[in-house]
Amino acid sequence: MGSLSSSLDDSIGLGTLQLTSKTVQEERSKDDEAHPCKKTLSITDLPDECLGLVYHSLKYGTDYSSFGLVCRHWLHIQNYNHESLLVNIDLHTYRLCQTPKISSESFSIILCRLLIRFQHIRFLSLSRLPDVTDYIASQSQFFGSEVQFLSLKGFYEYSDKKLSLIFSPFPRLTSVCLSSSHITDKGLEILAKSYASLQKVDLRDCRKITDRGLEVLAKNCASLKEVDLGECQRISDRGLKVLAKCCASLEKIDLRYCCRITDHGLEGLAKYCASLKKVVLAGCQGITDKSLEALAKCCASLQKVDLGHCQRISGQGLEVLTKRCVSLEKVDLNGCKWITDSEISSLLKNCSKLHSLGISFCSNVTGIGFHGCPKTLTTVEALNTYNLTTEGIKEIASVGGIQYLSLMGDAVNDEAVITISKGCPLLKSLWLECVDEVHLEGWKAIDLLPEDHKRQQKN
Structure with a gap:
């Protein structure tokens, strides 16, 4: 992969600036001298920052591929500005579709080559892809280090060791999606101790996670702002309280269908996380009006609340919440059979x-x-x-x-x-x-x- 010659950083993160190649410029200069009244101009005369803007304005995956095929210089522009590597998504992506014919060894080689080629990827999604081998560890020193978001959604067959093998090459991770994976408390401990600056963690439907894993995550990642624990059936009030105490800057939490969460856990959450903006409690049958009263008392900045199918709360609790949390922008009451026109009128008022x-x-x-x-x-x-x-x-x-x-x-x-x-x-x-x-x-x-x-x- 060729290197870029200039090191002038621009303010919008498009990287270094470089004019057209020296050879091309010399040829055009000679032509301009021979024909002073005829100046040869083309899109390739644009500086790299402008070509980068052109690249980012493309809308379809095929356009990205075509851009890099124009010439070697434009291929460098593509490599430098490509920021996302996702699965089965056309926009701003290269696609790696799962196929039964590809072996773990072949997939690992392909993945490594892509990560080496695109040094400035920030968003990496490898959801439901084939297994990886230790080959990825041997090549990780050549990867770019700018990946901030990593999605390993749906890695059902991956062990903690395999999961850690994938996220270990990316030291700048701030957001990780492990939903529907088989990660355990041990794997979560490895993640937490390796990335203390994590701000967002998605553990939805991770059935093997318990309070112990959540506590380790909370104690090592105090900067967490968003946590999704939806459908984590083994998480209880104990783990939620530790999370709240250690991560006071928490802004968004999803607890949908966490059957072991009760008013005790929610009261602790509200007490320690006063800056909460979004709370999802859909399907939490252990929740009553006490939880809504706690949120109303401590979390005045609440903007979004999901109380769908919470059958043990009432219109009285909802009214207490809406009177104190006047900044609410989105409310989900789907499946709340106790809701009447009176509650709707009070909420809207x-x-x-x-x-x-x-x-x-x-x-x-x-x-x-x-x-x-x-x-x-x-x-x-x-x-x-x-x-x-x-x-x-x-x-x-x-x-x-x-x-x-x-x-x-x-x-x-x-x-x-x-x-x-x-x-x-x-x-x-x-x-x-x-x-x-x-x-x-x-x-x-x-x-x-x-x-x-x-x-x-x-x-």
Whole structure:
């Protein structure tokens, strides 16, 4: 791989600057001297920072490949500016698709060559790829050291040793995704002791992680800001309390379906992590109004809360939360059967910054609680809200700023659809299900024929 000649760093991270090659410049100079009235200019006369901007403005994977095939110099530009190596994603990526024909040895060689070629990769995703061998360790000294985000999602068959073999070459890691992997407390300990500056860790559905592993992570990585422990069935209040005490700067935590988390753990979390902005508690059946009261008391900066399918909390607890946490922007109440129009009205009254509300499967909501809701509301999800009425849909549409709307049920009729078409001028996405009561008049109101809608649903 050729080296870049200049070392002038630019302010936007595109790397060093270099003009066109010396040989090309000399040839053009001679031509310009022979024809003083004719100056030869081309895109290759642009400095590297401009070519880098051109490269970053490309939209499709094939365009990135074509860019590097123009000439050797442009290949260097590509190598220097390519920042992402992901799996099965076209944008800004090179694709490594899993295939049963590729051996672990071959895959390890291919991966090493790519990491050696692209020295400035910051985002590396190797989700569900073939096994790796020790060959990667022998080549790691030649890798670039700028990788900050590493995803090893879905590595079911990887042992702790294999996982550590992959993330060990990247000293600047700040974010790691290990969701749905078989990492154990031992592997988490290796990770925590190697990367004290970690800020984000995704351990969702890591069934082998226990309180012990979480405690080691918390004690070694005090700078953690985001932690996803969703579906980690072996995590309890004990581990959560240690995490809260050691990581006071925590801003986002996902505890969805953590069946062993109760009010005791949430009270400790709220007490020590006052700067929390996002809390996901969906499916936590050990949570009651006490948890909401603790969050309301200590976490006034809360912006997003997911209480989906939490059956042991009530409207009283929700009201306490919304009165204190007035900065709430997104609230998910999907599946909370205790929610009524009264709670919706109180929520919308207290939270003037709210822009997203989920009330799917809330069977006691008719929609009239949306009367007078804030103009900031842009997203409403109300699927399987069986008591939703046409009048309720009119109240939702009357907001005026709705951009994303999902509805389902008999109340979705011609009158409701026509009201939506007139009352939601900013609408970008309308998802309708079970629309037997919508006829040609309704479809015309939103410029969509019934056949077109059915085709969209099928896709």
